[in-house]
Amino acid sequence: MSHIAPLAPEEIADPELRALIAEAEALGVPDALFPRILARVPDHAKVLMRALLMSHAEGNVDHRLKEIIRIQLARSAGDPYFAALRSARARRAGLTDAEIEAGCGNYETADCLNAAEKCALRYADHMYRAPWAVDAAMYAELKQHYSEAQIMELGAFIAFHYGMQTFMRTLVAKPLAG
Amino acid sequence: MRSASAKRQGLDEERLDEGIERYADSPNFSASEKLALRYAELMATDPDAIDGAFYDALRAHYSDAEIVELGAFIGFNIGYHTFFGTLKFYPLFSPDGRLVGQEESARLYGSAPASLSGAGVG
Numbered sequence: 063m064s065h066i067a068p069l070a071p072e073e074i075a076d077p078e079l080r081a082l083i084a085e086a087e088a089l090g091v092p093d094a095l096f097p098r099i100l101a102r103v104p105d106h107a108k109v110l111m112r113a114l115l116m117s118h119a120e121g122n123v124d125h126r127l128k129e130i131i132r133i134q135l136a137r138s139a140g141d142p143y144f145a146a147l148r149s150a151r152a153r154r155a156g157l158t159d160a161e162i163e164a165g166c167g168n169y170e171t172a173d174c175l176n177a178a179e180k181c182a183l184r185y186a187d188h189m190y191r192a193p194w195a196v197d198a199a200m201y202a203e204l205k206q207h208y209s210e211a212q213i214m215e216l217g218a219f220i221a222f223h224y225g226m227q228t229f230m231r232t233l234v235a236k237p238l239a240g
Numbered sequence: 241m242r243s244a245s246a247k248r249q250g251l252d253e254e255r256l257d258e259g260i261e262r263y264a265d266s267p268n269f270s271a272s273e274k275l276a277l278r279y280a281e282l283m284a285t286d287p288d289a290i291d292g293a294f295y296d297a298l299r300a301h302y303s304d305a306e307i308v309e310l311g312a313f314i315g316f317n318i319g320y321h322t323f324f325g326t327l328k329f330y331p332l333f334s335p336d337g338r339l340v341g342q343e344e345s346a347r348l349y350g351s352a353p354a355s356l357s358g359a360g361v362g
Contacts, residue, residue, distance in 0.1 A: 065295040066304050066311075100312065102305040110312060140287070189322060196326035217323050225319025228283060229311045232290040 064235040068098030082111040090150040117219040126157040130165035131186045141231040178207035272301035
């Protein structure tokens with residue numbers, strides 16, 4: 063059981079928050095546990111859930127790449143909850159477990175990842191393990207593969223998801239599906 | 241950068257520094273405030289120390305809603321400050337309120353943000 067108990071579904075009356083929870087459940091990330099914990103502060107929950115869903119599932123960076131990065135970050139943050147969840151949309155788009163494992167492991171030598179994907183994975187990997195290595199040279203390399211808008215989308219996605227994963231790690235939460 | 245709202249409520253640089261560097265032994269912070277500051281510090285440096293007993297201690301001072309508010313706020317800041325640090329941008333205004341260029345701002349506020357000195361969550 064999480065250190066902070068989630069609200070029961072029937073305790074969440076706000077229709078906007080209920081819709082966001084349904085949207086997250088359809089995506090698979092997060093399952094209903096995270097928003098039901100956040101629902102203890104409903105206004106915060108709505109803003110955080112909108113940001114979580116938008117940063118992961120919308121924008122101009124491939125959702126499959128973001129899904130690999132999200133799992134890589136969750137493992138780096140030591141958060142079993144977000145690390146265990148999988149995006150149904152990324153799976154429908156063809157993302158395989160083998161590609162996830164390649165992206166979370168030795169991605170630099172993985173044949174199934176292209177140079178742009180490896181660069182994004184390195185950006186996320188270094189952001190919290192070796193932030194000093196995310197320097198002007200790395201941004202110059204990112205600009206060879208991505209627009210500045212895409213780099214901002216990636217950076218904000220990485221920062222937001224890592225932050226929420228770090229919080230969830232301390233709650234010792236596990237996915238609802240076990 | 242500083243919150244104008246917090247300043248208006250009496251937060252000054254001395255209290256800010258004390259809250260960051262010397263809060264544990266300070267007589268100027270309540271037990272509740274010290275615990276919240278410890279929560280933030282541990283989440284960034286030693287999250288395994290935030291265990292069931294720590295959450296029980298938090299509950300002695302805060303509601304579950306307040307703990308979630310604090311935890312999400314702390315996580316958000318841990319995530320974003322490291323990202324911002326890699327972008328090498330600095331506040332638009334000097335401490336005395338002048339609009340300054342990025343080079344001068346870097347000189348004023350330092351070229352190595354503290355968030356870059358760590359290596360993320362252990």
